Amino acid sequence: MNMIQQSIDPEEDTVDFQSFSHGLYIGGKWVRARGDRRIEVVDPATEAVIAAVPDATVEDAADAVAAAASAAEGWRDTPPRKRSEILRRCYELMIERAETLATLISLENGKALRDARGEVAYAAEFFRWNAEEAVRISGEFGIAPAGTNRIVVDYQPIGICVLITPWNFPAAMATRKIAPALAAGCTVILKPASETPLTAYALAALYEEAGVPPGVVNVLTTTNPGAVTASMLADPRVRKLSFTGSTGVGRTLLAEAAKHVISCSMELGGNAPFIVFDDADLEAALDGVMIAKMRNAGEACTAANRIYVQSGIHDAFAEGLTRRMTALKVGQGINPETECGPMITRKAVSKIDALVQEAIFRGAEVRCGGMVTEGRGFYYPPTVLVNVPADARMAHEEIFGPVAPIYAFETEAEAITGANDTEYGLAAYIYTKDISRGMRVASRVESGMIGLNRGLVSDPAAPFGGVKQSGLGREGGQHHGIAEFMEAKYIATSF
Numbered sequence: 293m294n295m296i297q298q299s300i301d302p303e304e305d306t307v308d309f310q311s312f313s314h315g316l317y318i319g320g321k322w323v324r325a326r327g328d329r330r331i332e333v334v335d336p337a338t339e340a341v342i343a344a345v346p347d348a349t350v351e352d353a354a355d356a357v358a359a360a361a362s363a364a365e366g367w368r369d370t371p372p373r374k375r376s377e378i379l380r381r382c383y384e385l386m387i388e389r390a391e392t393l394a395t396l397i398s399l400e401n402g403k404a405l406r407d408a409r410g411e412v413a414y415a416a417e418f419f420r421w422n423a424e425e426a427v428r429i430s431g432e433f434g435i436a437p438a439g440t441n442r443i444v445v446d447y448q449p450i451g452i453c454v455l456i457t458p459w460n461f462p463a464a465m466a467t468r469k470i471a472p473a474l475a476a477g478c479t480v481i482l483k484p485a486s487e488t489p490l491t492a493y494a495l496a497a498l499y500e501e502a503g504v505p506p507g508v509v510n511v512l513t514t515t516n517p518g519a520v521t522a523s524m525l526a527d528p529r530v531r532k533l534s535f536t537g538s539t540g541v542g543r544t545l546l547a548e549a550a551k552h553v554i555s556c557s558m559e560l561g562g563n564a565p566f567i568v569f570d571d572a573d574l575e576a577a578l579d580g581v582m583i584a585k586m587r588n589a590g591e592a593c594t595a596a597n598r599i600y601v602q603s604g605i606h607d608a609f610a611e612g613l614t615r616r617m618t619a620l621k622v623g624q625g626i627n628p629e630t631e632c633g634p635m636i637t638r639k640a641v642s643k644i645d646a647l648v649q650e651a652i653f654r655g656a657e658v659r660c661g662g663m664v665t666e667g668r669g670f671y672y673p674p675t676v677l678v679n680v681p682a683d684a685r686m687a688h689e690e691i692f693g694p695v696a697p698i699y700a701f702e703t704e705a706e707a708i709t710g711a712n713d714t715e716y717g718l719a720a721y722i723y724t725k726d727i728s729r730g731m732r733v734a735s736r737v738e739s740g741m742i743g744l745n746r747g748l749v750s751d752p753a754a755p756f757g758g759v760k761q762s763g764l765g766r767e768g769g770q771h772h773g774i775a776e777f778m779e780a781k782y783i784a785t786s787f
């Protein structure tokens with residue numbers, strides 16, 4: 293058992309952060325990075341440095357690609373049933389270690405323990421789901437229309453995959469890629485976000501314990517993601533880039549991948565509308581908006597970013613939301629009482645505040661919050677704004693924080709136009725008791741996912757992804773997620 297496994301031992305009361313500074317995870321070994329620098333990991337609640345991880349160079353990344361290449365044939369030829377059993381074991385170990393993993397996520401990301409527990413359950417579910425999918429990969433068989441031959445279509449693993457993930461879901465964004473890639477028979481190199489690398493390394497140790505062979509999953513951290521990623525994509529053995537993060541970085545990576553004609557999956561930013569019609573069940577809509585807005589303290593790509601409320605229910609909704617937001621317990625994520633933890637960095641707090649102050653300057657009215665909290669930790673108070681102008685910056689940019697701006701509307705057409713007035717198209721939410729109106733509006737709102745009388749859409753069994761500038765491809769779902777890591781091979785044969 294290595295140091296990292298010890299650090300997440302459920303028998304331990306505390307997480308031993310020093311054990312995380314040992315190395316990059318390459319070829320099933322913890323190896324020293326060539327560079328001497330370290331990436332410091334900061335607890336957003338206390339601003340204390342809690343660990344430091346290695347800073348991989350381009351040469352270290354080449355080692356990771358070589359390790360993934362050496363393991364590729366063995367893993368591709370491992371029977372699907374065996375791959376499935378290993379994935380299932382990853383699920384079981386994550387569930388066994390759930391509390392320790394949740395604590396780790398909460399410490400490095402800041403999110404409330406209850407959100408971190410939810411993330412671990414969601415993240416583990418990708419292993420269970422893909423363990424089931426691994427043995428259901430089937431091909432196609434048909435007759436050419438001319439009757440001259442048979443058409444056989446075989447689905448094969450796409451090859452070595454580079455996976456890049458953000459800090460807001462350190463476990464789930466990684467497992468949402470690793471589990472289907474491994475189920476498809478691919479080997480991977482994961483580059484987690486520099487703010488939250490500890491969970492990725494802890495999970496690497498867990499995969500090893502579950503029986504994932506050396507080199508099948510490699511993990512590296514770097515302060516030079518542009519050059520390190522470019523070098524991996526330039527290696528002809530790499531055939532896939534799966535990225536979750538901001539639209540800006542996604543565009544840069546698409547351009548880099550285009551140089552080498554590499555298949556890309558892109559899970560990018562969002563600007564979700566949350567539409568409440570007059571006939572909605574008010575309490576249900578308030579429950580829904582608290583989930584859609586405040587899961588992860590608003591640091592979610594699917595977070596309700598613009599809340600459109602029809603005029604007849606507007607005042608009651610604004611009042612109810614203000615009451616609920618004011619009642620939230622803000623504090624250190626690992627405190628079990630906490631409902632809203634700190635933001636990831638001081639820079640994130642400044643960005644949120646700039647959006648709020650701009651909206652206020654433009655005429656928005658503050659119902660609660662609206663001012664940066666003094667003291668240690670990167671906190672922003674739960675905030676409700678009404679009368680927000682449609683051209684405020686926060687109507688067009690991701691707030692990524694606990695700020696709920698409310699926009700009043702009169703007609704269904706106005707709500708649809710407002711909802712679509714964005715370059716993004718990831719998630720949207722609709723509340724109405726009239727199901728035919730709900731379905732009609734759902735079909736006209738431009739987004740990859742809709743919550744109809746639901747504030748949560750994420751489910752490993754459903755295809756997750758966006759349209760417009762929110763991305764390309766889908767993760768999860770019955771065949772969508774795994775298909776991103778497979779290539780169709782057509783064989784024409786006469787018999």
Ligand code: NAP
Nearest residue numbers: 457458459484485486517518537538541559560561562593
């Ligand atoms: P980000 O700044 O785009 O970073 C995401 C990842 O990309 C990190 O690992 C980062 O590494 C890396 N990166 C940055 N520049 C890079 C480059 N030039 N080449 C290669 N990699 C690079 O996003 P974030 O701030 O971590 O996450 C928040 C964003 O992610 C939001 O826009 C959110 O909506 C989006 N998101 C989308 C989904 C979805 O499913 N659609 C889910 C979650 C989050 P470093 O950390 O080392 O800089």
